[in-house]
Amino acid sequence: MGNVVAQIACGRQHTLAFIPSSGKIDSFGLGGNGQLGTRSTYNRISPAPVKGCWQCLILLHAEQSYCVKRIYAGGDQSFAHYALSQDDSPPVDLRTTRPDGQIYTLSDDLIQKWLNHGHGRLSPEITNEIDLVFSSASCLNGSFLSGSNPDHYNTNSKCSGVDINMARLLYHRLIQSDYPQISQIVAASMEKHLLPRLSSSPPDIEALRLYLTLPECPLLSIPNNYTTLTIPFAKAIVSLKDAPIKVLGNWWSKFEPAVFQRLVELYKEVVVYLLRMQKLGIPLSDQRIFTCFLHTSLKFLEILHSVNERAGQIIQYDKFYIHELDELIDIRNDYVTWFQQQMFSVMDSQVTMCKYPFVFDAQAKTALLQTDAVIQMQMAVDHAQRQNLHSLFLSGGGMESVNPCLILIVRRENVVGDSMEVLRKSKNVDYKKPLKVIVVGEEAVDAGGVRKEFFLLIMKELLDPKYGMFRYYEESRLIWFTHKTFEDIDLFHLIGVVCGLAIYNLTIVELNFPLALYKKLLKKTPTLEDLKELMPDVGRSLQQLLDYTEDDLEETFCLNFTITEEMFGTTEVLELVPNGTDISVNKSNRQEFVNAYVVYKFNTSVAPQFSAFYAGFHKVCGGKVLELFQPSELQAMVIGNTNYDWKELEKSTEYKGEYWADHPTIKIFWEVFHELPLEKKKQFLLFLTGSDRIPILGMKSLALVIQPTGGGEQYFPVAHTCFNLLDLPKYTNKETLKEKLLHAIEHNQGFNLV
Structure with a gap:
């Protein structure tokens, strides 16, 4: 490793590599016909020197030495052209090199040379050099290497080895309005040669470096180049196989937020450009190509969004919002199309934005929720009307009709009991109907106000400490399910239903749960950060445990795999894992202890209670629309926010x-x-x-x-x-x-x- 290779030759299933510094040839691949030069028929996974016949030639002519000039590989054959070393001509170097023997890479000196000749008509020499660099993935992959002594061995699956800031500065220095000819040649070279040649399965990790640096080129940010450069570049990334995409994801996750944000913003602008062109009726060519362009751009944003989520949010999720969507597309119609595709498994070539919900802002998602509510409620009303017609036909008009609304008749002194009674008798389809609240003995007509106050009062009652269903945490001012309660589990189901009804009827309620609740409703896993929100003191202690660097961890913390719970004036010691009392927390298992603590607090200890709450909530709000929400967005839909202005x-x-x-x-x-x-x-x-x-x-x-x-x-x-x-x-x-x-x-x- 570390040797410079000047020539590569490939047969059917084997490869030769010439190393000029040693004058030797390495080979690897299949060797069943002796083509590897190992004097055997074994296969070879990694490169190793060829044992060729020239060694015999050198022994026979000891007074003279021979060196390799050129290597060749046929189907299952290998050849080498030798010549006397006295020959002044060096071995052929098939790499892209400058006259001084150096590999062409984009550098300050080379750019300055081009700019010095860039005001007038460019000479063929300069034109060829620019074209050579920007037509060659190798030249760009060899550019912008980071470190005081940069070399390509700094690159691995976790580290790209490139300096993104250097790439941005050099690209911006080269691409200037004062030098339009240079920009034209660069754009043409990338469009005609570089981008079409990018492989879905690059030969090496180093070949992925240009995927990081190329977006820094200002040419990709010019709308006129979107369809010729920016989208084809995204297509090259979207077409990559899983292994290279994983490597790129690792590299992107190490980006500075500002760098990552620039990449996201670029493709958000591309999406807006395409949608605006469509809305204005400006044809790009035909509808299929437009669909392909839009799908490619959104798919690339989806890849970046996944990287952002896995990395714990390099940038805030709302940085992916495309606020112009409300004016550029019919969001409600888009949802209906997507809903139909999901319901009936329709394979439609039409791109629906709902496939990429991370681009929807709060206003758009509210419109989606309202649209879903209208669809579900209309389905419920239609179902009720069909029942009425069916009953009318069977009974000759004698049977009671089914109400198209969900009616809650409650007494002020028994809001919880009356609500439970009605909701227990209601069918799942009833929850999708518009909600109307009638209060016994009071004349108010529910045009929305009675319903809003009903939600406030019933939640206040259900969360009352007298029920012992929830524990209030003073430090965070939040609540969570108690691990033991004497109340009927149906009350947790009722709270879930009420919470779902509030969302469905666009009414915010007081429900001071941590974000972990909404993660669990969306089938996402709570983390230590969620525990820090609910129990800041405990969260800080667990973080100190993870961050402790001394060797006396066991003596300092004195922990085992148990947790102490207080309930109704008594203290219980509960095991987080089987035989947890006998397992001490040490440096090697402390992460497992923290994970077990989080799992116990948010999952194991409250499984029956949350399961009932979850079932009630999803009876009302279950469906595809929830897939479009982030946990924090769902939280804001339930309880509103306090961003007062x-x-x-x-x-x-x-x-x-x-x-x-x-x-x-x-x-x-x-x-x-x-x-x-x-x-x-x-x-x-x-x-x-x-x-x-x-x-x-x-x-x-x-x-x-x-x-x-x-x-x-x-x-x-x-x-x-x-x-x-x-x-x-x-x-x-x-x-x-x-x-x-x-x-x-x-x-x-x-x-x-x-």
């Missing part, structure tokens, strides 16, 4: 009747509101919308409306939670407005909202 709330508010933005009452209203402390502002949201959190789409999606109301200043503001509508009397005094507003928001609980 009070100025945005004011800016997006609409007014009715006599009110407008500069009306005196409106001006003092916002003065009072912005002076309120955060908790009072959150109370106002609860008063107005039924929740103190905001939907995933942000403040503007609340669509607050303020209208004047009859009567004098002695009246209080009234919230129509169904419509996020505020009746605001025409107060003229700031102090009066503040007093009345605070009284209203502090006494808002009850189903008797308008």
Whole structure:
């Protein structure tokens, strides 16, 4: 290893390599016919010297020495051309070399040479040199090597051995608007020679280096080159076999976030370009080619997204969002097409963006969820109507019809019990219907507001400590399932159903679980990071255990494979693995201990409880649409978020009747509101919308409306939670407005909202 090879010759199933420094030939491959020159018929996996007849020739002519000039390989034959060493001509070097004998690589000196001749008409010599370098994968793979003493042996499956920053600087120095001829030659060479020759199975790891450096070339970022350079480059990567893709994934995972982000942004721009061309009706050629281009670009982004996920997010997942999708495609129609393909296993050549859900932002995913809800609810309503018709036909009109809505009739004093009773009797198809809430003895018509408050109250009741179903963690202010409970397991099922119904009916609820819950709902595995979120003190201790470098770990931590749990005033010691009491935690098994701890906390200890919750949730929300969500996105759909932007709330508010933005009452209203402390502002949201959190789409999606109301200043503001509508009397005094507003928001609980 480490020798320079000047010639390679390949037979049918064997290879020869000439090493000029030693004058020897190495061979490997099949040797059944003696073609390896080993004087045997054994096969050889790794290169080893050939034992050729020239050794006899040298012994016979001791006064003269011979050297190899050229090697050849036929089907199952090997040949070498020898000549006297006195011959002044050196062995043939078949590598791409410069006149000084060095391999052509892109360097400062070579670029400067080209630029010095780049203002006028380029000479044939310079043109040929540029074409030679950018037509040759070997030349580019030999460029940009990193380290003070760079060589290609720095490259392995974990390390590319190239300097990406050097590649970017050299490419940008070469490709300049002042030197258009150079750019044209580079583009033509890559388009006609380099990219078409890239193999799906490169011969060596080193041959993969150009896949890292080529995207740094500014030519790939020019829209006019997307279809000739940028997409063909992505096609070369998408076509690679699993082994080289795995190596590239390892290399990409070591990228600086800014470098990785540039690559992602490039292909997001390509996707937007293609979709915009389609929307404007500008033909690229024919529909099949457009589909191929779009599929290739999205597939490459999918590969990068997978690398990003496996690497623990080099960049945030939302950096893959393509925000322009809402204006460029019909998201709802795209989902319907994808849904049909999934439901009926249709093999359709049409590219649906839902195959690549990581590009959808919060607004798009909300549209997808709404679309899925409409589809599922319509299917449920259609099913109910078919049942009605069937019953009508059988009974002659005497049987009760099936309601197209899921009706919850509850009493204020028994919200949980009444809800369980209705939901127990409901069939799975009923959960897909629009939800209507009726409160016994109260006149409110549920146009949305009653439903929103119902979710708030039932979740507050179910999460009450009196049930002992959940444990509250003071440090994180989060809850998790208790490993023992005396309550009926059906209550966990009910919470799952309620959570699913809230999502399906686009209502956010208070459910302060860690992200681990949403990972598990999406069949993803919680990690130590999730334990740190729920139990920061325990998480820090486990991380210290993993990071400890001294040799006295056992004596310092004194741990075995057990966990201590406190419940109902008693303490239990539970084994994480069989015979865990007898297994001490040491340097060699500490990772296994941490893994077992995480698995116990999030899985083993709460398996029955979570299983019931999961079943209830998926009765409502089960389906293909969940596959499109990240855990954090699903969390935001359930509980909303706290990214408050009070100025945005004011800016997006609409007014009715006599009110407008500069009306005196409106001006003092916002003065009072912005002076309120955060908790009072959150109370106002609860008063107005039924929740103190905001939907995933942000403040503007609340669509607050303020209208004047009859009567004098002695009246209080009234919230129509169904419509996020505020009746605001025409107060003229700031102090009066503040007093009345605070009284209203502090006494808002009850189903008797308008």
